Amino acid sequence: MKKTIAVLNQLRKKGLIKNYAIGGGIATIFYVEPFFTYDLDVFIIPSGTVKKQNLILLSPIYNYLQAKGYKWKGEHILIEGVPVQFIPADEFEKEAVARAKAVEYEGVKTKVMAPEYLVALLLRAGRKKDMEKTEKLLEQTKIDRRKLRAILRKYGLTRKFDLL
Amino acid sequence: MRGKKVSQMKILIRDNKIITRKKLFENKEKFHKEQAKLPFEEKIRILIRLQEIAKSIHKSAFGGKLGVWKIPSKSRSK
Numbered sequence: 001m002k003k004t005i006a007v008l009n010q011l012r013k014k015g016l017i018k019n020y021a022i023g024g025g026i027a028t029i030f031y032v033e034p035f036f037t038y039d040l041d042v043f044i045i046p047s048g049t050v051k052k053q054n055l056i057l058l059s060p061i062y063n064y065l066q067a068k069g070y071k072w073k074g075e076h077i078l079i080e081g082v083p084v085q086f087i088p089a090d091e092f093e094k095e096a097v098a099r100a101k102a103v104e105y106e107g108v109k110t111k112v113m114a115p116e117y118l119v120a121l122l123l124r125a126g127r128k129k130d131m132e133k134t135e136k137l138l139e140q141t142k143i144d145r146r147k148l149r150a151i152l153r154k155y156g157l158t159r160k161f162d163l164l
Numbered sequence: 165m166r167g168k169k170v171s172q173m174k175i176l177i178r179d180n181k182i183i184t185r186k187k188l189f190e191n192k193e194k195f196h197k198e199q200a201k202l203p204f205e206e207k208i209r210i211l212i213r214l215q216e217i218a219k220s221i222h223k224s225a226f227g228g229k230l231g232v233w234k235i236p237s238k239s240r241s242k
Contacts, residue, residue: 001208001235026211033199034210036218038231073231081234106205139193140200 001040002106003080007065008042009109016061018045021100021111023093023121028133030103030112031141040082043089043097043113056088092155096121115141116148123157123164134164 011017021027024041048057065077076083089097096117103112113121119137122130137143152158171186183191202210215232222230 001233003236029207029211030204031200033196034202034207034214036214037211038215083231083233103204105208136200140197 001080001082002108004040004082004084005105005108005110007068007070007079008084011044011061011064014064015047016064018047019097019111020044021097021113023087023096023113023118025133027113027118028122028137031115031118032133032136033140035136038083039076040084041087042084043087043093045089045094045097058086058088061086092124093121114147115143116151119143119148119161120151120155120157123152123160124155126160131164138164 008020012020021043022030022040023043024039025035025037026040029035029037044061046056046058046061048060062077065079070077070079072078073083076085078084087093096113097111099117100111100113103110115137119134122134122137148161149158152161171184173185174182175185175188176182212233212235215230219230219232
């Protein structure tokens, strides 16, 4: 995964993305016990958008990666053996990307979404598997409850959280 | 048996050690929390082992193929 992260950092360095953070299952694993998952969800803030059509351009990223020899596998692009899914961040996710935690993986710098944002985003998604991850995060890692409450309030998720 | 009685139920484990059912679940909880504290790199190694196990089970049960991350051997299980 070290090489995969290095490629993500290259995308940022080359200006193909403005910023990124790892989210989803792998970000959750950063904070809790390992569990089965397959793809690496990378939330990105793309450099190019066609504002008039509200169109997000991911083609420059894919063209760059394909030129480097990385191939598609279903919805993922295989980067150094890891299936990566690029997810253009919405407003909520943009905030999560901006406030992501800077970490190192085998000496390579990367960013992982903070647990408070992960809990809130998983709650918003609301599938059974998301709720399982939420429970793991609440049980196995330190969550800043005040920070979490503020995020939940801002994005209208307080009631959903209280029903857990 | 209900409530407190169940939680105080005794279980004989290795080396003739006896623990209560309550203690057994407390230990499980402790184990999960300890696993959560492992370094990120170690967790990814465990994840790849899980992917390999899932792949072999899936193959024998359904004959299908599940993916395993193909990352350099240094990052895989020791």
